[in-house]
Amino acid sequence: MKESFKNHTIFFKNSPRIIGHYSLVGKKESEGNFKEYFDEVLNDDLIREKSYESAERKMLQRAIDKATISANLKYEQIDAVVLGDLLNQITSSSFSARELPSAFIGVYGACSTMAESLIIGSMLIDGSYMENVACGTCSHFSSSEKQYRFPLELGNQRPIMAQWTVTGAGVSILSKADTGIKITCATFGKVEDYGVKDANNMGAAMAPAAMSTLIAHFDNTNTIPKDYDLILTGDLGKLGSDILRDLMEKSPYKLGENYSDCGAMIYSKRQHTMQGGSGAGASASVLNSYVIKKMEKGEFKKVLFVATGALLSPLTTLQGESIPAVAHAVVLEI
Amino acid sequence: MKESFKNHTIFFKNSPRIIGHYSLVGKKESEGNFKEYFDEVLNDDLIREKSYESAERKMLQRAIDKATISANLKYEQIDAVVLGDLLNQITSSSFSARELPSAFIGVYGACSTMAESLIIGSMLIDGSYMENVACGTCSHFSSSEKQYRFPLELGNQRPIMAQWTVTGAGVSILSKADTGIKITCATFGKVEDYGVKDANNMGAAMAPAAMSTLIAHFDNTNTIPKDYDLILTGDLGKLGSDILRDLMEKSPYKLGENYSDCGAMIYSKRQHTMQGGSGAGASASVLNSYVIKKMEKGEFKKVLFVATGALLSPLTTLQGESIPAVAHAVVLEI
Numbered sequence: 001m002k003e004s005f006k007n008h009t010i011f012f013k014n015s016p017r018i019i020g021h022y023s024l025v026g027k028k029e030s031e032g033n034f035k036e037y038f039d040e041v042l043n044d045d046l047i048r049e050k051s052y053e054s055a056e057r058k059m060l061q062r063a064i065d066k067a068t069i070s071a072n073l074k075y076e077q078i079d080a081v082v083l084g085d086l087l088n089q090i091t092s093s094s095f096s097a098r099e100l101p102s103a104f105i106g107v108y109g110a111c112s113t114m115a116e117s118l119i120i121g122s123m124l125i126d127g128s129y130m131e132n133v134a135c136g137t138c139s140h141f142s143s144s145e146k147q148y149r150f151p152l153e154l155g156n157q158r159p160i161m162a163q164w165t166v167t168g169a170g171v172s173i174l175s176k177a178d179t180g181i182k183i184t185c186a187t188f189g190k191v192e193d194y195g196v197k198d199a200n201n202m203g204a205a206m207a208p209a210a211m212s213t214l215i216a217h218f219d220n221t222n223t224i225p226k227d228y229d230l231i232l233t234g235d236l237g238k239l240g241s242d243i244l245r246d247l248m249e250k251s252p253y254k255l256g257e258n259y260s261d262c263g264a265m266i267y268s269k270r271q272h273t274m275q276g277g278s279g280a281g282a283s284a285s286v287l288n289s290y291v292i293k294k295m296e297k298g299e300f301k302k303v304l305f306v307a308t309g310a311l312l313s314p315l316t317t318l319q320g321e322s323i324p325a326v327a328h329a330v331v332l333e334i
Numbered sequence: 335m336k337e338s339f340k341n342h343t344i345f346f347k348n349s350p351r352i353i354g355h356y357s358l359v360g361k362k363e364s365e366g367n368f369k370e371y372f373d374e375v376l377n378d379d380l381i382r383e384k385s386y387e388s389a390e391r392k393m394l395q396r397a398i399d400k401a402t403i404s405a406n407l408k409y410e411q412i413d414a415v416v417l418g419d420l421l422n423q424i425t426s427s428s429f430s431a432r433e434l435p436s437a438f439i440g441v442y443g444a445c446s447t448m449a450e451s452l453i454i455g456s457m458l459i460d461g462s463y464m465e466n467v468a469c470g471t472c473s474h475f476s477s478s479e480k481q482y483r484f485p486l487e488l489g490n491q492r493p494i495m496a497q498w499t500v501t502g503a504g505v506s507i508l509s510k511a512d513t514g515i516k517i518t519c520a521t522f523g524k525v526e527d528y529g530v531k532d533a534n535n536m537g538a539a540m541a542p543a544a545m546s547t548l549i550a551h552f553d554n555t556n557t558i559p560k561d562y563d564l565i566l567t568g569d570l571g572k573l574g575s576d577i578l579r580d581l582m583e584k585s586p587y588k589l590g591e592n593y594s595d596c597g598a599m600i601y602s603k604r605q606h607t608m609q610g611g612s613g614a615g616a617s618a619s620v621l622n623s624y625v626i627k628k629m630e631k632g633e634f635k636k637v638l639f640v641a642t643g644a645l646l647s648p649l650t651t652l653q654g655e656s657i658p659a660v661a662h663a664v665v666l667e668i
Contacts, residue, residue, distance in 0.1 A: 007413035008437040010463035051653060079341035080522055087647070088422050090442050094525055094645035098658040103342040103522035105450065106645075106660075108424050108440040116439065120454060127461045129344035188414055188437035191428055311428035311440075313421070319385060324432040326440075 008213075009187040009220035016125035017180035018172050018332070019132075020071025022063045023289040026141065026167030029277070032267040037289035038168075039066065045142060045167060053087060056140035059169040060085070060096045064134055067171035067288075071132070078102045078173070079130035082121045084113040086139050086165075086280050087147060093137075102134070110309030111206075111235045112189070113137040114170060114284040115328035118305075119186040121174045122330075128176070136171030136288075139279030148199075148314055161201040163237045163263055163278035164271075170284030172292075181295050186330045187217040191311065193324040199312060203240020203263075203275055205323035206308040210236060211247040213306060213327040218253045221331075225253050229300040232291065233327070234283035234307035235263030237275030262286040283307045295334050303332045342547075343521040343554035350459035351514030352506050352666070353466075354405025356397045357623040360475065360501030363611070366601040371623035372502075373400065379476060379501060390474035391426045393503040394419065395433060398468055401505035401622075405466070412436045412507070413464035416455045418447040420473050420499075420614055421481060427471075436468070444643030445540075445569045446523070447471040448504060448618040449662035452639075453520040455508045456664075462510070470505030470622075473613030482533075482648055495535040497571045497597055497612035498605075504618030506626075515629050520664045521551040525645065527658040533651045537574020537597075537609055540642040543659035544570060545581040547640060551663045552587045559587050563634040566625065567661070568617035568641035569597030571609030596620040617641045629668050637666045 024040035042059070049055040060083070068078055080103040083093035090106050097104035109116040117135035124130045142152060144165040150156045174183070192212050196205040210233050218224060225231055236244055241261035248255045266277040266286060287305055294300045308327040317323075358374035376393070383389040394417070402412055415434060417427035418441040431438035443450040451469035458464045476486060478499040484490045508517070526546050530539040544567050552558060559565055570578055575595035582589045600611040600620060621639055628634045642661040651657075 005413075005435065005437065007464050010458075010461075053649065053653065079339075084440075084442065088649060089444065089645060089647035091645065091647050091650050094658050094660070095650070095655070097660075098525040098527045101339065101524060103339065104525045104660050105454075105522060106418075106442040108418065108442045110423065120439075120457075123454075123457050123461060123463065124344075127344075127457060129457065130341050188439060190435060191432040191438045193432045311423060311425065313423035313425045315387065315422060316425050316429070319387065321429070324428050326428070326431075326438050 005190060005216045006220060008216050009185060011185045012122055012126040012183060014126050014176060015182040015184050016122045016174040017177040017182055019175045019177050019180045020067045020173035021288040021292050022067035022070055023170045023285040024059060024063055025285050029166055029168055029266060032271060033265050034286060034290045037293055052140055052142040056138055056143050057092045057095045060092050060138040061099060063136055063169040063171040064096060067134060067173050071173040073132055076101055078132050078134050080105055080124060081134045082107060082117040083136055084108045085137050086144055109326055110311055111278060111280045112307040112309030112326055112328050113280045114287060115305060115307035115330050118330050119328060122183045125174050125176055132173060132175045134171055134173050137280040137284045138169035139165055139281035141165045141167045144279060158274055159200045160274055161239060162274045163202060163276055164273035165279035166266060166277040166282040168281035168285035170288035172288055181292060182333045184331045184333050185221060187213055189213040189327040191324045191326050193322050195322045197322045199317045202278060202310045203237040204243055205310050206236055206325040207240045207243040207247060209325035209327040210244050210306055210308050213329050215251055217329045225255055228258060228302050228304045231259045231304045233261045235278040236261045236308055237263040239275045301334050305330045305332060339524060339550045340554060342550050343519060345519045346456055346460040346517060348460050348510060349516040349518050350456045350508040351511040351516055353509045353511050353514045354401045354507035355622040355626050356401035356404055357504045357619040358393060358397055359619050363500055363502055363600060366605060367599050368620060368624045371627055386474055386476040387421060390472055390477050391429045394426050394430045394472040397470055397503040397505040398430060401468060401507050405507040407466055410435055412466050412468050414439055414458060415468045416441060416451040417470055418442045419471055420478055443660055443662060444645055445612060445614045446641040446643030446660055446662050447614045448621060449639060449641035449664050452664050453662060456517045459508050459510055466507060466509045468505055468507050471614040471618045472503035473499055473615035475499045475501045478613060492608055493534045494608055495573055496608045497536060497610055498607035499613035500600060500611040500616040502615035502619035504622035506622055516667045518665045518667050519555060521547055523547040523661040525658045525660050527656050529656045531656045533646060536612060536644045537571040538577055539644050539657035540570055540659040541574045541577040541581060543661040544578050544640055544642050547661040547663050549585055559589055562592060562636050562638045565593045565638045567595045569612040570595045570642055571597040573609045635668050639664045639666060
């Protein structure tokens with residue numbers, strides 16, 4: 001078991017509330033296990049844009065737009081947007097933000113971005129610095145393949161450990177309010193690197209980071225896995241979440257039936273995505289649909305959301321580096 | 335004049351203090367105007383590493399290391415590192431963080447990153463979430479040229495509006511303490527895009543963002559430029575800072591003699607860098623040397639530090655997009 005990191009967990013005195021949310025996904029994602037939960041499904045991957053990059057941007061803009069409406073707010077009332085994404089220089093985020101009067105806080109945690117943005121957003125509300133903050137991220141299968149792997153036109157074969165980047169976006173609006181799901185505490189992750197060098201096996205690279213954050217979180221909050229109705233990692237995928245289960249067996253915090261992974265769950269078996277979904281949009285779209293809707297219905301009362309990110313770049317892989325990873329955890333309660 | 339954004343400015347009740355800092359730069363930077371202020375000068379751009387990317391990473395690691403020592407702390411006492419950089423997927427930051435026991439909070443604001451990391455670090459201290467936080471960034475001329483422009487070996491001519499990416503890193507350690515420079519308030523910037531498409535003219539692209547943040551800041555804090563001993567933008571360069579002066583002439587907040595720009599000042603005229611320096615390391619190294627050292631001597635009592643970032647990517651430029659920009663402002667006082 002790893003040593004624990006006391007101050008990595010932060011507690012919110014004035015728990016921010018999620019007063020609005022929105023998720024939208026591509027067609028493939030809408031045919032998976034969460035089809036009845038997503039707010040919107042794109043008919044067309046390009047959304048009539050000229051490039052996948054501008055389609056990705058449009059998805060994020062739309063999610064911000066609709067989440068703002070769902071919170072009964074106008075753009076002018078969103079004090080800041082805390083956004084990040086996988087494209088170089090997080091341009092989906094910055095280009096979305098230029099359409100808004102809100103302050104822009106750019107973050108990057110790869111596929112852990114949804115959790116990181118929620119934590120920074122929560123600090124802004126808890127500290128009474130701001131009134132309403134939008135937190136979100138997105139990813140797009142085609143822009144990610146192009147940037148991180150190979151041109152789609154090449155028709156490359158996918159290795160068995162691979163995951164499928166989710167085309168999706170999710171945005172939550174945080175505010176000081178009396179009703180709505182509360183964010184009560186959070187644990188920032190430490191970067192872990194166990195020497196995995198295979199950029200097609202992100203699950204294995206990220207599982208140790210998820211373990212490190214989970215152990216720190218349970219230690220610091222005096223909780224155990226059973227205290228949560230759902231423990232949900234981001235996009236470890238099937239193999240990665242199996243590795244995490246194995247790793248946690250050696251800790252005092254064995255994961256039980258209440259543990260799942262957004263990536264492992266988002267596609268159905270018939271969809272042949274190997275280990276499941278990945279991408280910042282995976283956990284963002286699942287959190288802002290399935291998780292939040294189930295909480296609003298009272299089916300989950302306390303959820304531990306642990307988004308996981310592989311902090312590599314195509315260049316570090318070419319230079320023979322291993323893959324550092326990070327996981328940030330957020331507690332949502334009703 | 336643009337409308338102002340009330341909640342973009344945040345005030346710290348328990349002002350965090352800068353209890354440690356470190357700056358290091360390359361040889362070229364050490365021959366400029368701030369030569370006597372930098373803590374360390376690299377003899378060799380590669381620092382005996384195999385690639386410029388790993389040299390950049392080593393610079394940031396060293397700055398974190400030395401800043402921690404200057405604060406009389408051990409690594410274990412740094413609760414979090416708030417880092418970002420210009421390389422794809424901010425790998426200088428994430429790879430530096432994997433050497434540390436601290437939590438990793440990845441941020442991205444291009445060359446505004448030093449200010450963004452200071453603001454998020456300040457929130458962590460002000461909210462009593464954490465005890466000590468390291469905030470910093472870096473850039474390297476050769477890794478930036480390679481990623482954003484052309485291979486150095488090509489020997490491309492530099493257009494007259496170009497700036498020279500600073501090889502440098504700067505880190506500040508923030509803490510709850512009774513002595514040291516205080517961070518009293520800050521203004522998050524809104525993304526501005528005035529349609530500039532020339533990726534060799536970043537100063538022009540970023541000046542409107544600096545204006546927008548300055549006006550919001552002065553409005554929200556009821557201050558005027560004369561209230562500060564120094565107003566320092568990040569890396570607008572000579573042309574960009576002239577544009578900012580012009581833009582501010584039309585506002586109620588004309589900039590006077592106390593206004594400067596890190597990029598415009600860092601190199602001497604003899605160094606032929608066209609419009610001066612740029613890069614996240616420009617404002618980070620100048621803040622953590624010249625500015626902080628002058629403040630510690632009492633020569634500056636109140637400084638407004640406004641780091642500026644161009645939020646483009648090489649791909650958005652190729653796709654014909656204009657350049658969005660952001661500027662974040664931080665007030666330092668003794």
